[in-house]
Amino acid sequence: MNTRKIVTGAVLASVLGVAALAHSGATGVVKSRMEAMKEMQTAVKAIAPMMSGTAAYDASVVQDAAETFGRHSGEALTASFPEGSIEPPSEALPVIWQDWDHFEALARQLGIMAQGLSLASENGLHGGSGMMGNGMMMGSGSGMMMGGSPNMMGMTAEQIGQMPADGAFAMTTQVCAACHDRFREEDD
């Protein structure tokens, strides 16, 4: 359980620890994708305290967040990254277009996670040493994902939907972090 908490914390820090970068100056597609990303960050912030048990759990709020992740995933996400769109203040890295299949897979993966999280929302929190308590899964998961599998850890949305909501949430933020680690400039 503690392992899960720590791992989740680290991933959250990576997702939320985005410097309050000035949006001023961002235009066009860079601006709109930053706004989409911010919207997802707000959704993560809205449910993170529920997932860690410090706020009352509300499945409908989790579903709303999942809807937000889903809406900005897959083709909606990839379409907002036309080749070479890295004009300041963008933090997007050119490797996105060199490794497009991987980028696309992560965008699609986010959609699968969002579906899974929505299904899992009714399950509530695990609170015990569930699957995500096993550091191995988180640890080796990113390795497997680097293999370019569109379906990280081989799980379908239905399978994720069987998990406690906090496990599904951890997997979702793991996808955010995996993409940022590789495709977004470090700003902290």
Ligand code: HEC
């Ligand atoms: C497929 C890759 C990918 C996924 C998945 C992804 N992001 Fe991002 N994200 C990026 C990239 C690339 C940028 C930098 C965009 C830019 O600056 O042009 C970014 C930027 C951001 C920013 C900074 C926006 C700003 O105003 O500068 C936040 C916040 C963010 N993402 C949150 C999230 C959250 C939360 C998730 C998951 C729910 C997520 N992202 C999933 C690739 C991704």
